[in-house]
Amino acid sequence: MTRVSMKVDGVDYEDDVEPRTLLVHHLRERLGKVGTVVGCDTSNCGACTVLMSDSDGRQRGVKSCSVLAVQADGHEITTIEGLSGPDNTLHPVQQAFHESHALQCGFCTPGMIMAAVDLLEENPTPSEEEIREGLEGNLCRCTGYQNIVRAVQDASEQLRRRGEGAEPAPPTPVAGEDQTPDSGLKPDRVPEETIPQPVP
Amino acid sequence: MTVTEVGSARRRKEDARLITGRTNWTENVTLPGMLHLAILRSPMAHARITSLDVKPALEIKGVVAAFSGRDVADVQGALPCAWPVTEDMVHPDRPPIAVDEVRFMGEAVAVVAARTRAAALDALAAIEVDYDPLPAVLDMEEAIAEGADLVHADKGTNKAYTWVFDSGEAGTGGDVAAAIEGADVVIKRRYVQQRLVPAFMEPRSVVVDPTGDVYTIWSATQIPHILRFLVSAVTGTPEHKVRVIAPDVGGGFGGKLQVTPEELIAFVAAKRLGRPVKYTESRSESIVSAHHGRDMIQDVELAARRDGTVLGLRVKLLANMGAYMGLVGPGVPILGAFMYNAIYKFPAYRFECNGVFTNTTITDAYRGAGRPEATYAIERIMDELAVEVGLDPLEVRRRNWINAEEFPFTTVAGLQYDSGDYAKATERAKELFGYDELRQEQQARRDTGDPVQLGIGISTYTEMCGLAPSRVLGSLRYGAGGWETASVRMLPSGRVEVVTGTSPHGQGHETAWSQIVADQLGVGFDDVEVLHGDTRTSYKGLDTYGSRSLAVGGIALYNACQKVIEKAKPIAAHMLECDPADLEFTGGQFRVRGNPDGGKTLADCALAVFAAHDLPEGIEPTLDADAVYDPVNFSFPHGTHLCAAEVDTETGRVTIRKYVAVDDVGRVINPLIVEGQVHGGIAQGMAQALFEEAVYDDEGNLMTGTFVDYTLPTAADLPPFVTDRTESPAPDHPLGTKGVGEAGTIASTPAVVNAVVDALRPMGVNDIAMPCTPERVWRAIQGGAR
Numbered sequence: 001m002t003r004v005s006m007k008v009d010g011v012d013y014e015d016d017v018e019p020r021t022l023l024v025h026h027l028r029e030r031l032g033k034v035g036t037v038v039g040c041d042t043s044n045c046g047a048c049t050v051l052m053s054d055s056d057g058r059q060r061g062v063k064s065c066s067v068l069a070v071q072a073d074g075h076e077i078t079t080i081e082g083l084s085g086p087d088n089t090l091h092p093v094q095q096a097f098h099e100s101h102a103l104q105c106g107f108c109t110p111g112m113i114m115a116a117v118d119l120l121e122e123n124p125t126p127s128e129e130e131i132r133e134g135l136e137g138n139l140c141r142c143t144g145y146q147n148i149v150r151a152v153q154d155a156s157e158q159l160r161r162r163g164e165g166a167e168p169a170p171p172t173p174v175a176g177e178d179q180t181p182d183s184g185l186k187p188d189r190v191p192e193e194t195i196p197q198p199v200p
Numbered sequence: 201m202t203v204t205e206v207g208s209a210r211r212r213k214e215d216a217r218l219i220t221g222r223t224n225w226t227e228n229v230t231l232p233g234m235l236h237l238a239i240l241r242s243p244m245a246h247a248r249i250t251s252l253d254v255k256p257a258l259e260i261k262g263v264v265a266a267f268s269g270r271d272v273a274d275v276q277g278a279l280p281c282a283w284p285v286t287e288d289m290v291h292p293d294r295p296p297i298a299v300d301e302v303r304f305m306g307e308a309v310a311v312v313a314a315r316t317r318a319a320a321l322d323a324l325a326a327i328e329v330d331y332d333p334l335p336a337v338l339d340m341e342e343a344i345a346e347g348a349d350l351v352h353a354d355k356g357t358n359k360a361y362t363w364v365f366d367s368g369e370a371g372t373g374g375d376v377a378a379a380i381e382g383a384d385v386v387i388k389r390r391y392v393q394q395r396l397v398p399a400f401m402e403p404r405s406v407v408v409d410p411t412g413d414v415y416t417i418w419s420a421t422q423i424p425h426i427l428r429f430l431v432s433a434v435t436g437t438p439e440h441k442v443r444v445i446a447p448d449v450g451g452g453f454g455g456k457l458q459v460t461p462e463e464l465i466a467f468v469a470a471k472r473l474g475r476p477v478k479y480t481e482s483r484s485e486s487i488v489s490a491h492h493g494r495d496m497i498q499d500v501e502l503a504a505r506r507d508g509t510v511l512g513l514r515v516k517l518l519a520n521m522g523a524y525m526g527l528v529g530p531g532v533p534i535l536g537a538f539m540y541n542a543i544y545k546f547p548a549y550r551f552e553c554n555g556v557f558t559n560t561t562i563t564d565a566y567r568g569a570g571r572p573e574a575t576y577a578i579e580r581i582m583d584e585l586a587v588e589v590g591l592d593p594l595e596v597r598r599r600n601w602i603n604a605e606e607f608p609f610t611t612v613a614g615l616q617y618d619s620g621d622y623a624k625a626t627e628r629a630k631e632l633f634g635y636d637e638l639r640q641e642q643q644a645r646r647d648t649g650d651p652v653q654l655g656i657g658i659s660t661y662t663e664m665c666g667l668a669p670s671r672v673l674g675s676l677r678y679g680a681g682g683w684e685t686a687s688v689r690m691l692p693s694g695r696v697e698v699v700t701g702t703s704p705h706g707q708g709h710e711t712a713w714s715q716i717v718a719d720q721l722g723v724g725f726d727d728v729e730v731l732h733g734d735t736r737t738s739y740k741g742l743d744t745y746g747s748r749s750l751a752v753g754g755i756a757l758y759n760a761c762q763k764v765i766e767k768a769k770p771i772a773a774h775m776l777e778c779d780p781a782d783l784e785f786t787g788g789q790f791r792v793r794g795n796p797d798g799g800k801t802l803a804d805c806a807l808a809v810f811a812a813h814d815l816p817e818g819i820e821p822t823l824d825a826d827a828v829y830d831p832v833n834f835s836f837p838h839g840t841h842l843c844a845a846e847v848d849t850e851t852g853r854v855t856i857r858k859y860v861a862v863d864d865v866g867r868v869i870n871p872l873i874v875e876g877q878v879h880g881g882i883a884q885g886m887a888q889a890l891f892e893e894a895v896y897d898d899e900g901n902l903m904t905g906t907f908v909d910y911t912l913p914t915a916a917d918l919p920p921f922v923t924d925r926t927e928s929p930a931p932d933h934p935l936g937t938k939g940v941g942e943a944g945t946i947a948s949t950p951a952v953v954n955a956v957v958d959a960l961r962p963m964g965v966n967d968i969a970m971p972c973t974p975e976r977v978w979r980a981i982q983g984g985a986r
Contacts, residue, residue: 018318020318021318025317029317033221034221034225034227034228035220035221035222035223036221037225037227037402037450038227038403039401039402039403039483040482040483040906040907041482041483041484041906042483042484042906042907042908044906044907044908045401045483045907047401079221080219080220080221081220081221081222083220084220088220090219090220094219094220097215097219098211098212098215098216098219099211101211101212101872101873101875101876103215103218103219104451104706104707104708104876104877104880105400105401105402105449105450105451105705105706106214106215106217106218106219106223106448106450106706107225107400107401107402107450107451108401109218109219110221113219128920131915132914132915132916132918133915133916135914135915135916136914136915136916137914138914138915139401139907139912139914140401140915141399141400141401141451141453141880141884141912142401142451142706142876142880143876143879143880143883144879144880144881144882144883144918144921145879145883145914145915145918146879146918146920146921147876147879148915149915149920174209174871174872174875
């Protein structure tokens with residue numbers, strides 16, 4: 001047994017673990033953090049994705065099935081259960097997943113949301129292609145990914161506005177809310193200086 | 201009544217727990233004293249177990265018990281098959297844990313119960329098993345040839361059944377042999393439906409808690425009600441002593457429409473040990489042991505006139521059952537039997553299916569179950585006909601399809617299609633797709649010899665869903681009915697509890713059902729709570745599969761709402777001091793007809809019933825109502841899917857350039873949910889066309905046993921989809937809804953493959969076996985494969 005200490009979702013924990021224990025099993029079985037789930041045994045599906053602090057203290061997405069609990073010793077971890085704000089206000093990515101219907105059965109969702117948070121941290125204004133490639137490590141069997149991409153686009157917009165202290169934008173209209181057929185996606189945002197201005 | 205909820209894109213109620221990690225997966229259930237199970241599985245496809253010793257496992261710290269199939273042979277029962285499709289179907293017993301002989305790789309041979317999951321897994325390695333290999337039967341055609349090795353020696357054959365539908369014999373059409381004899385054009389093709397893995401994201405999990413003589417089973421299942429009945433029947437436990445809970449379930453796609461060995465193993469272990477047990481499979485175990493889908497060989501023969509008019513279709517099918525019969529596995533190809541004629545009105549049809557045993561994992565329902573296979577075959581061969589007679593593939597379809605004014609239409613397979621407008625959906629799809637422009641671009645690329653060729657694929661599909669009229673299921677020898685149930689309970693405060701017999705696992709019933717109730721009863725969307733999946737609260741139901749929940753269960757719910765209104769009417773009349781006959785119910789209020797003031801809401805009635813101080817004479821103090829709906833017909837959604845694929849002729853790589861889906865699923869309760877179902881369905885159909893295949897080697901080892909080898913598409917592999925709808929309401933019931941769960945999967949596979957083949961036609965390619973991987977496409981271009 002090895003003693004490990006870690007801060008998970010803002011709470012300090014200290015436990016003895018078998019050295020072979022995976023972080024995801026430690027989270028689920030010892031700490032009761034069952035919001036994080038296991039979907040495969042080859043680190044392909046990403047359902048277990050959480051954020052873990054790296055050496056410079058920044059939290060980055062990791063597949064918690066590919067990290068030993070002992071490797072998380074001394075680190076700070078955020079799971080899906082710790083993503084909401086203090087009074088349970090949803091994180092913009094959570095809110096966007098809800099608005100865009102980016103989940104059906106919801107099993108991949110905790111990992112998908114955490115991976116999206118990580119992606120937007122790394123690249124706050126990703127293109128559609130960058131979102132698709134950025135989420136390649138997370139499998140979803142229900143949605144066909146289209147609404148997930150739309151949710152990440154929306155969350156990107158909300159985070160940008162929040163950073164600028166602006167009002168939140170209304171979410172992209174979904175099926176049934178506008179009269180146009182749904183291609184599901186927003187056009188990639190064009191930097192404002194490249195938008196041609198009307199000649200007066 | 202003002203309709204406000206139905207048709208609106210309500211965000212889902214379910215999301216609140218799913219996006220915050222507060223979900224109730226079976227794997228999250230932890231009970232005091234609970235033991236963890238691990239299962240030792242056969243590494244061989246076919247072998248006799250010559251010795252098996254579990255005793256060394258008991259030496260491992262934390263292990264409480266270990267047993268083999270032989271140890272529990274008298275009590276473990278056999279797995280049920282609910283669909284013996286013919287009277288003489290061969291139905292070998294399937295014990296949950298193999299006894300003396302294993303018949304597929306991954307079959308359970310021994311079980312360990314331990315205090316921790318890790319200890320149980322450690323102990324598996326200590327169990328000693330000796331196998332004496334037997335010949336593995338793998339190829340379906342060899343399996344039914346004279347002198348073949350046998351999967352079940354005592355049965356004397358690998359042929360499970362032969363099932364035939366012939367329009368001449370059934371009186372629904374002519375004789376197909378004559379049609380083929382006299383035809384200008386006869387096209388023969390063999391299509392192979394590769395074996396697929398449903399690959400729901402939540403691995404299967406089961407917890408069994410024995411308390412006194414009551415067994416509570418939590419299971420990641422689509423079918424809590426069917427499971428309860430069959431666990432009771434198989435184990436001899438009285439039904440009222442079995443409670444099944446399907447908590448949040450992480451996807452199914454038919455893959456959790458099963459009574460599994462693991463569920464019965466957990467039941468037997470809990471009973472033996474008198475303690476709660478939990479088993480959760482790993483993904484590798486899931487891929488090798490949870491049932492697979494598809495795996496059919498289709499020999500198809502289409503007869504037509506030179507002008508493209510189809511005269512008849514003959515289908516000979518080999519359907520791989522795997523090593524045993526699944527719960528509804530034998531019936532899967534039979535569901536397809538009625539769909540090969542698709543949207544076309546040709547006069548003669550014959551379908552003959554042989555079910556075949558092999559030493560592989562069982563096959564059973566997978567999204568669409570029989571209908572995607574049928575649709576693939578007909579939509580592929582219609583493209584071949586178009587080429588043969590020199591018509592645009594849409595034109596050849598138009599010449600044969602049922603016209604809007606011809607509904608209801610009785611097909612050559614004997615079904616009565618309810619409603620639809622194929623021309624309208626096709627026109628809309630063409631418009632969104634830019635069909636003519638893309639055809640021009642295709643020609644330009646052909647003319648210039650562009651190394652990247654463009655192909656256009658078409659799928660004008662229909663399907664039968666809303667399973668199903670009970671009498672029809674009975675005539676097909678299915679073991680259960682097809683009705684569905686709903687209960688509506690008015691609480692004293694006017695809030696509403698709804699109990700449904702459907703069992704959602706991602707479909708959003710809590711949201712859609714709330715929308716229906718809100719409109720019918722005039723209560724708020726948030727004032728409705730939908731309960732499901734626990735046989736204590738939802739004691740009756742037939743669960744969720746076959747795009748049936750809304751098309752059948754939704755009507756039961758609608759009817760239950762009407763009963764509540766009828767019950768409330770005399771109470772409201774009593775309060776309003778009028779005759780019930782003078783009342784109308786609109787906007788959630790009973791009012792005297794012609795008097796807009798002073799109405800009574802259902803909440804007023806609910807409180808009056810709760811108090812019961814002053815009810816009219818002879819009125820029972822309740823507003824609760826149950827309804828059971830048995831559909832009068834299937835429902836028949838349809839649509840037109842168009843796919844543009846770019847094929848790099850130098851590398852064989854296929855890129856979907858554009859995908860348009862125009863679906864007609866009848867009236868829509870929640871367009872957001874419908875769109876989500878269509879997206880996911882298209883993705884799964886595309887996965888069959890381009891990415892996925894379960895592969896066995898020559899000895900029956902599953903070579904695609906993890907997500908490394910069994911390649912689900914990622915976000916980067918799939919294109920965006922353009923979706924739209926036309927609307928032909930179902931005429932048989934007041935909601936007008938059809939079903940949408942399987943439509944996308946049924947439609948998209950042939951659309952994609954038709955596009956790939958269309959791109960390569962100038963190179964002499966007229967078929968590519970699925971999945972159309974770069975290697976297969978490249979080989980086809982080289983002429984290395986047809």
